[in-house]
Amino acid sequence: MKQHQILIVEDNQLNREILRTALEDEYIILEAEHGKEALDILKQHGENISLILLDVMMPVMDGYAFLDTIKAETEFSMIPVIVTTQGQSEEEELTALKHGATDFVPKPYRLQIIKHRMENLIKLRETAALANSFKYDRLTGLYSKEYFYTKVRECLDKNPEKGYAILCCNLENFKLYNDTFGRDSGDQLIIEEAKIFQNRVGEDAICGRYSADRFLALVEKEREKDGRQRFEQARKVTRSGLMENISVKLGIYEIVDRSISIEQMCDRAAWVMDTIKGIYNQHVAVYDDTLRNRLLREQEITDAMGQALSEKQFTVYFQPKYSFKDGCMVGAEALVRWIHPTWGFMSPGEFVPLFEKNGFVQQLDEYVWECVCEKLHEWKVKGYPQIPVSVNVSRTDIYQSHLVETFCNLTDKYDIDPALLHLEITESAYTESPDQIINMVKKLQGCGFVIEMDDFGSGYSSLNMLGRMSLDILKLDMAFVRNELEKPLDENLLQDVISMAHRIHLKVVAEGVETEEQAECLRAMGCDYAQGYFFAKPMSDVEFENQLG
Ligand code: C2E
Ligand code: MG
Ligand code: MG
Numbered sequence: 001m002k003q004h005q006i007l008i009v010e011d012n013q014l015n016r017e018i019l020r021t022a023l024e025d026e027y028i029i030l031e032a033e034h035g036k037e038a039l040d041i042l043k044q045h046g047e048n049i050s051l052i053l054l055d056v057m058m059p060v061m062d063g064y065a066f067l068d069t070i071k072a073e074t075e076f077s078m079i080p081v082i083v084t085t086q087g088q089s090e091e092e093e094l095t096a097l098k099h100g101a102t103d104f105v106p107k108p109y110r111l112q113i114i115k116h117r118m119e120n121l122i123k124l125r126e127t128a129a130l131a132n133s134f135k136y137d138r139l140t141g142l143y144s145k146e147y148f149y150t151k152v153r154e155c156l157d158k159n160p161e162k163g164y165a166i167l168c169c170n171l172e173n174f175k176l177y178n179d180t181f182g183r184d185s186g187d188q189l190i191i192e193e194a195k196i197f198q199n200r201v202g203e204d205a206i207c208g209r210y211s212a213d214r215f216l217a218l219v220e221k222e223r224e225k226d227g228r229q230r231f232e233q234a235r236k237v238t239r240s241g242l243m244e245n246i247s248v249k250l251g252i253y254e255i256v257d258r259s260i261s262i263e264q265m266c267d268r269a270a271w272v273m274d275t276i277k278g279i280y281n282q283h284v285a286v287y288d289d290t291l292r293n294r295l296l297r298e299q300e301i302t303d304a305m306g307q308a309l310s311e312k313q314f315t316v317y318f319q320p321k322y323s324f325k326d327g328c329m330v331g332a333e334a335l336v337r338w339i340h341p342t343w344g345f346m347s348p349g350e351f352v353p354l355f356e357k358n359g360f361v362q363q364l365d366e367y368v369w370e371c372v373c374e375k376l377h378e379w380k381v382k383g384y385p386q387i388p389v390s391v392n393v394s395r396t397d398i399y400q401s402h403l404v405e406t407f408c409n410l411t412d413k414y415d416i417d418p419a420l421l422h423l424e425i426t427e428s429a430y431t432e433s434p435d436q437i438i439n440m441v442k443k444l445q446g447c448g449f450v451i452e453m454d455d456f457g458s459g460y461s462s463l464n465m466l467g468r469m470s471l472d473i474l475k476l477d478m479a480f481v482r483n484e485l486e487k488p489l490d491e492n493l494l495q496d497v498i499s500m501a502h503r504i505h506l507k508v509v510a511e512g513v514e515t516e517e518q519a520e521c522l523r524a525m526g527c528d529y530a531q532g533y534f535f536a537k538p539m540s541d542v543e544f545e546n547q548l549g
Helices: 013-023 035-048 063-072 090-098 111-135 145-158 174-181 183-201 221-233 262-274 289-310 348-358 361-381 403-413 427-432 434-446 463-468 478-486 494-503 516-524 541-548
Strands: 005-009 028-032 049-055 081-086 103-107 164-171 206-211 214-220 236-238 245-254 284-286 314-323 329-340 344-346 389-393 421-426 450-456 473-476 507-511 529-531
Touching: 005 013, 005 035, 013 028, 013 111, 028 035, 035 049, 035 063, 049 063, 049 111, 063 081, 063 090, 081 090, 081 111, 090 103, 103 111, 111 145, 145 164, 145 206, 145 214, 145 262, 164 174, 164 183, 164 221, 164 262, 174 183, 183 206, 183 214, 183 221, 214 221, 214 262, 221 245, 221 284, 245 262, 262 284, 262 289, 289 329, 289 348, 289 361, 314 361, 314 541, 329 348, 329 361, 329 529, 329 541, 344 348, 348 361, 361 389, 361 403, 361 421, 361 541, 389 450, 403 421, 403 434, 421 427, 421 434, 427 434, 427 450, 434 450, 434 463, 463 494, 473 478, 473 494, 478 494, 478 507, 478 516, 494 507
Parallel strands: 005 028, 005 049, 049 081, 081 103, 245 284, 329 389, 389 421, 421 450, 450 473, 473 507, 507 529
Antiparallel strands: 164 214, 164 245, 206 214, 236 245, 314 329, 314 529, 329 344
């Protein structure tokens, strides 16, 4: 089977015929009469040409000029070239080799020798190409991942006393870029980014491509600081015309433990890099054991959560809310607790943020809501005064189309007035997707539920926004209340927020009231309700029931 394409460059027609006849059984043959024509053919067939047989003396463009041109082009420089020289002139042979010829054969042709030389050269080049494709990433020219690991291992073994760090860098939103502008633009971006990366980490670094848009480097510890600085100062690539800012994230693992595999080291650098994904003002993160422990802990929690829910390890606590006007208890917030058989008592701060990330919070929330409704029913049956209880609604819950149905089913099932179920939705959810929230909230209010905006003042709160929202109650964030209360009265925003809320008929709850002074100030400002340790801490259902009775 003919597989290899070869190019014969020769002005003499008879010579071309001799070569063609001798070789055409084994090769696909392309022919050119001079260097210029040969270049055109190369441009068309490029890297599919396995070898060139080249005459030196030709019109238009001679063999040497042709050699010079192709050796300067990376695309063609790897193609082996056999020069056919006139007779046994040592000078001619030397010149050919100096111009980059791989080999030479004298005229008149000794065809068997030519055939063998060609075969050997083609084989040699293919083996080298194979080795290269293993070593180098085709697109960027950086080391392939596997070869990077090998080089890093070699370097570490050679320099046992030097300190090193692994850097991993990633383009944020690369998938979006690829999808928007096409694969070719994506490839172009990667090529450029690889160059920038190499520049930033410095000449001595060993660089490799980890995956699509992730690069790796091994740098000496002393140099790492410079690299890091360069990343912090010039953290974005600007693509004029296409995407404006593409954020680049850098993860650093300082090699402290050489006994782990290079793969693991790179994983750690990539790991820490991923922790700052989506955080717009942070571009560099350094791996340390705290992070490792945190990630391990998160994994443990993730592994345990399903069973915990089915074994009812989650319990609902209640924290009363009081009216500033008469000090009466006017409601409570349901707050989840995890009582794990070996880890003991856990606060939601330890697991809710993780559950929000992995989606489990939806299941947990539905469980909590059901517990609350069950209790409301029980207290109703026992004849206790009916006070509303608020539950937390996570931002991922809002995107569930059946959210309204879920709540209606619960109040039906436990025969309770929807007005007794208050729903706390955190402020940041409102700023993320206002339209979706507004729609959902309107539907919920239409069914009789009362909506509270939680954590007001913790994020990008805007007073203007409040008017547009359907809300019933505003819950001031604990840290916001505390900060504002520390300021002099004339700089304090609390009074304005409370007045504004009242103007649009919202009641205001202050969260995290811990001292009598805080309570006094808030009361003086006209705040309606208080929730905080000064009045009562979150308590078990049994304790809370005692408060009711
Ligand atoms: P949150 O909804 O803003 O709840 C108020 C948090 O402030 C509660 O913390 C409460 O115990 C605490 N707190 C109240 N008064 C004081 C005070 O005077 N001083 C101090 N230092 N803290 C006070 P907790 O119970 O640890 O809950 C933390 C967060 O976890 C909640 O913030 C809420 O975002 C989330 N969470 C709690 N339960 C649930 C739940 O069932 N579902 C969802 N999705 N999130 C929940
Ligand atoms: Mg809350
Ligand atoms: Mg809150």
